[in-house]
Amino acid sequence: MTERRYALQLDPGEVERYRMMAAQARADEADLWELAGIGPAASVADVGCGPGAILPALSDAVGPGGRVKAVDADPEAVAAASALVAAAGLGNVSVARGRADHTGLEPGSLDVVMLRHVLAHNGGGEDAIVAHLATLVRPGGCLYLVDSDGTGFRALPEHADLTDLHERYGAFRAARGDDNRAGLRLADRLARAGLEVLEFRGRYFISQLAPAVRPPSWAAREAMVTAGVATEDDVRRWDRAFQEVEAAPVPPTVFAPFFTAVGRRPA
Numbered sequence: 001m002t003e004r005r006y007a008l009q010l011d012p013g014e015v016e017r018y019r020m021m022a023a024q025a026r027a028d029e030a031d032l033w034e035l036a037g038i039g040p041a042a043s044v045a046d047v048g049c050g051p052g053a054i055l056p057a058l059s060d061a062v063g064p065g066g067r068v069k070a071v072d073a074d075p076e077a078v079a080a081a082s083a084l085v086a087a088a089g090l091g092n093v094s095v096a097r098g099r100a101d102h103t104g105l106e107p108g109s110l111d112v113v114m115l116r117h118v119l120a121h122n123g124g125g126e127d128a129i130v131a132h133l134a135t136l137v138r139p140g141g142c143l144y145l146v147d148s149d150g151t152g153f154r155a156l157p158e159h160a161d162l163t164d165l166h167e168r169y170g171a172f173r174a175a176r177g178d179d180n181r182a183g184l185r186l187a188d189r190l191a192r193a194g195l196e197v198l199e200f201r202g203r204y205f206i207s208q209l210a211p212a213v214r215p216p217s218w219a220a221r222e223a224m225v226t227a228g229v230a231t232e233d234d235v236r237r238w239d240r241a242f243q244e245v246e247a248a249p250v251p252p253t254v255f256a257p258f259f260t261a262v263g264r265r266p267a
Contacts, residue, residue, distance in 0.1 A: 017213045018053035021205070025116075025146070026057040028203060029260060033061060035199060036142040036262045041065035042111040047133060048072055048100050048118035052081030058114070059090040069105060071098040100129045107135045116146040119189070123177030126185075127192060134193040140267040143195055145260065147183040152257040155215065157248065161241035165234075169217035172229045183259030195263030202259045208251040214242055215254060 026033075038044055040063045046054060049070035058068045070085075070093060072078050082095045098104040100118050113133045119126045133143050150170060155162065173180055187200040218238065224230040245252045 017215075017219075018051055020207065020210075020213060022053035022057060024205065024207065025054065029146075032144070032199060032201070032260055032262060036144045037111050038062065038114075038144075039066075043067050043069075043109065044112045044114065045069045045071065045103070045105055045110050045136065047098075047103055047113060047115050049081050049095065050074075050077050052077075052084040052095065054114075054116065055081065055085060055090060055093050056088055059088075059093050062092060064092060066092060068093040069110075070095040071100075071103045071105065073097065073099045101125055101132045103132070103136065105136050108138050110136050111138060111141045112144055113137055113142075114144040114146075117148065119145070119147050119186075120150065120173075120179055120182035123173075123179055126179060126182065127189060130189045130193045134190075134195055134263070134265060137265045139265055141265050142198070143190060143193070143263045143265070145186045145190065145263075147186060147259060149183045149257045149259070150180040152255075153215070154255040156253050156255075157245060157250075159241045159245055161237050162245065165217050165238045165241075166215075168224060168229055168234075169220055172220065172224050172227060175227070175229070183257065186259055186261035187263075190261055190263030193263070195265055198262045198264050200259070200261045202257060205256045205258050206253065208253050210251070211246045218242070 038058065038061050042062045043066060044058055044062055046058060046068060049055065049072045052070060055068060055070055062068060070081055072081065075097060078095055078097050085093045085095055096104065100115065100122065113136050115133060119129065122129060137143055153166065170180055179185070187197045190197050221230065221235050225232060225235065
């Protein structure tokens, strides 16, 4: 798989979006974490960790007797995750640079490998990524996948310019070969990697957004301009639309379908 630049710009608003998603995920997925074996003394990897939003929860779940290895291909994300780990004093967490299909982690060394919202951004490489990650878990260990169906994303109140942004973002990702419906195929990918599917579940992420938080389509604005599917005038128009929506008496609400699949490596 060739290296590709991640399209979503890592700015303070995007980091806050990660944190918001991580907080809700820990609450909504508690039984799935237990099913996968994310608990005291477990050895867990967070591949594609981004700025590390989920790392405090993983650190707490495995406790002082466990360990968490975080990996990301983006140096900026690695730096942000490392800073978070240091600031929070997460002594059982380490962060390193590595690709999702070539992590550098030791095969068969982990109880659980987690991959959140990565497959949707690696068009054409999804099966290679899952196959690699499946080799990292010990016999009886689990691979834990989370992704979305981008075609089911909705936001209220509706705004014509923001609808345009969402549609351009979908077309931009499709042109890159990305899977806008990656979440729907998680169980199939686990099975193709030779894992036993223990659970495949969907839920709606519903949340009112704080003013600093905007959807992934906004974080991809610079990549879309570089690719020629948007202009700087488009970006200014979309920004004005967000400001109008954010100034409304009721904060904007997003609705996004998320999927989680847990696969176990045969003992």
